[in-house]
Amino acid sequence: MYSLEEIQNLIDKAIENLEIYREPKELYEPVHYVFKTGGKRLRPVLTLMSCNLFSNNVDEAVIPSLGLEIFHNFTLLHDDIMDEAALRRNHLTVHKKWDQNVAILSGDVMAILAYEYITSCREEILVDVIRVFNKTARQVCEGQQYDMNFERVLNVTAQEYLKMIEMKTSVLLAGCMHIGALIGGADSKNAELLYKFGHDVGMAYQLQDDLLDTYGNTEVFGKEIGGDIVANKKTFLLIKALEKADEKQQIEIHHLLKRLEDNPKKKIRVMKKIFDGLGIQELTKRLASHYYISALKNLNKVRVPEERKIQLKQLADTLLTREK
Amino acid sequence: MYSLEEIQNLIDKAIENLEIYREPKELYEPVHYVFKTGGKRLRPVLTLMSCNLFSNNVDEAVIPSLGLEIFHNFTLLHDDIMDEAALRRNHLTVHKKWDQNVAILSGDVMAILAYEYITSCREEILVDVIRVFNKTARQVCEGQQYDMNFERVLNVTAQEYLKMIEMKTSVLLAGCMHIGALIGGADSKNAELLYKFGHDVGMAYQLQDDLLDTYGNTEVFGKEIGGDIVANKKTFLLIKALEKADEKQQIEIHHLLKRLEDNPKKKIRVMKKIFDGLGIQELTKRLASHYYISALKNLNKVRVPEERKIQLKQLADTLLTREK
Numbered sequence: 001m002y003s004l005e006e007i008q009n010l011i012d013k014a015i016e017n018l019e020i021y022r023e024p025k026e027l028y029e030p031v032h033y034v035f036k037t038g039g040k041r042l043r044p045v046l047t048l049m050s051c052n053l054f055s056n057n058v059d060e061a062v063i064p065s066l067g068l069e070i071f072h073n074f075t076l077l078h079d080d081i082m083d084e085a086a087l088r089r090n091h092l093t094v095h096k097k098w099d100q101n102v103a104i105l106s107g108d109v110m111a112i113l114a115y116e117y118i119t120s121c122r123e124e125i126l127v128d129v130i131r132v133f134n135k136t137a138r139q140v141c142e143g144q145q146y147d148m149n150f151e152r153v154l155n156v157t158a159q160e161y162l163k164m165i166e167m168k169t170s171v172l173l174a175g176c177m178h179i180g181a182l183i184g185g186a187d188s189k190n191a192e193l194l195y196k197f198g199h200d201v202g203m204a205y206q207l208q209d210d211l212l213d214t215y216g217n218t219e220v221f222g223k224e225i226g227g228d229i230v231a232n233k234k235t236f237l238l239i240k241a242l243e244k245a246d247e248k249q250q251i252e253i254h255h256l257l258k259r260l261e262d263n264p265k266k267k268i269r270v271m272k273k274i275f276d277g278l279g280i281q282e283l284t285k286r287l288a289s290h291y292y293i294s295a296l297k298n299l300n301k302v303r304v305p306e307e308r309k310i311q312l313k314q315l316a317d318t319l320l321t322r323e324k
Numbered sequence: 325m326y327s328l329e330e331i332q333n334l335i336d337k338a339i340e341n342l343e344i345y346r347e348p349k350e351l352y353e354p355v356h357y358v359f360k361t362g363g364k365r366l367r368p369v370l371t372l373m374s375c376n377l378f379s380n381n382v383d384e385a386v387i388p389s390l391g392l393e394i395f396h397n398f399t400l401l402h403d404d405i406m407d408e409a410a411l412r413r414n415h416l417t418v419h420k421k422w423d424q425n426v427a428i429l430s431g432d433v434m435a436i437l438a439y440e441y442i443t444s445c446r447e448e449i450l451v452d453v454i455r456v457f458n459k460t461a462r463q464v465c466e467g468q469q470y471d472m473n474f475e476r477v478l479n480v481t482a483q484e485y486l487k488m489i490e491m492k493t494s495v496l497l498a499g500c501m502h503i504g505a506l507i508g509g510a511d512s513k514n515a516e517l518l519y520k521f522g523h524d525v526g527m528a529y530q531l532q533d534d535l536l537d538t539y540g541n542t543e544v545f546g547k548e549i550g551g552d553i554v555a556n557k558k559t560f561l562l563i564k565a566l567e568k569a570d571e572k573q574q575i576e577i578h579h580l581l582k583r584l585e586d587n588p589k590k591k592i593r594v595m596k597k598i599f600d601g602l603g604i605q606e607l608t609k610r611l612a613s614h615y616y617i618s619a620l621k622n623l624n625k626v627r628v629p630e631e632r633k634i635q636l637k638q639l640a641d642t643l644l645t646r647e648k
Binding site: 022023024026075081082101104105107111112113115116126127130134137138142145146149 | 346348350435436466470
């Protein structure tokens, strides 16, 4: 079995060795820039760990795992255009560093590179790998569309929100687990259990994200707490608060949502007080735990020796108790 | 064997029956709009005809052929954003009818749908089909980048121009022929001959495009002649003229390129006169014929009964003697 560190080293080395610089350079320079400037590499890590559950040799999964990472980076690149984001991982976004056309086209070629890498797996499992990835990739686009729709809609239900984060985040983590398992030689039943594991870890991870932005520890979190509240972002916390609020609290929340710039600290303080009154933090933690437990249940059902699962359990723990 | 008309009917019916409307509708409505509002369907026609060379049953090639068409439409959709084009096939472009974000994301999902349809071919040939398509798709992006680069460069050589149209147009027609042949059961040698056939037809087709815009018959062509000249478009004609011009003619051409709006008819007349003095029309026709003959030579080498090739030869003839 590989340790997390060994897996991360494998991935870093593979990315370093990847020949991305092709002609025309105007097309591939931004791909290189986006792909090589970091991120947590969570998707390839999950892919290799899932493969490693079933096989002691994860080499075959390395290039496909980078395909999943490059697909993720492609979606971020295009999302950043749509959101007009200027920074990503403390670097200028591609459409800011170059221009929008470059960002569109480099993104497109990244999507194709993703397919190239992912379909480099062995022939015997190719049909299944493609089927999983096609579906996953389509759902990620659908998730992004739901996310954009929400910006224009007043009332988003908690159910709709969960569906959105499922599509936008969870299915790709699930797809990584599924594909990693297939490459490792898992049968379809085990592979599907790992899909579910990845799915539920993704849901818990995303809820944790919402929690951290409001309830995180500023020093550990690394950025100001309350950004979501200030920006009126429709997080699970806000949606659930609106759902549970009585008439008076509803008015209070809507009043706060109208306050944009004047006193952000006060806005955060008052909104948190409303959240607290409604037990939003607890309720969100409970839901995240529910997903976490469900993830572990599915991992428990996977028919491999228990000691092989330790790494994945540890990773899930780390992701879900993280403070940043 | 299927006639051209029968093949077109097959394609039209398949497109009609295609279930594109999924949720969220904001994502799939533009896909439906782009995909269902026409075009020549040249790519699926070529795919099915190539398949039909080897197999009497082309049904298996229908969905993959639509994948190639939807990929083509995806590239047009994103190209239209980059070129800020307002119209495509007499309809508003997606980024005009909806907005830019819709156009980016709907394009993305079309690229994925393309893979979904293309990889629905039978398992036995899947590896080869994907290999051909991955390479083709990447080259199309590279071609678009070269095309964008050319707008910013003063001197484009004829060789660079041919490389650009090869990537942007020819390789996809070639890929259609190749994939159609594989689905029809062709061996790799025959499939590669058809790739070359499609490639050379594409080159001739694109040169014909440049010729028609300057030397077409207005009534048949359906739009004003000389649009490329007025817009200073770096066509093969202009590039070759700059290459062959003596110093005096160079100055004349550059003088014309600086005249933008004032007298388009005169600009067209004077530029055509320079072209004529340099024998540009003849020279371009000769090159198109060269590709056309090369295409037929490769088709001749394909080891199937000659009578099966008649349809494809007729189609190539039609494409290359077309007046619009």
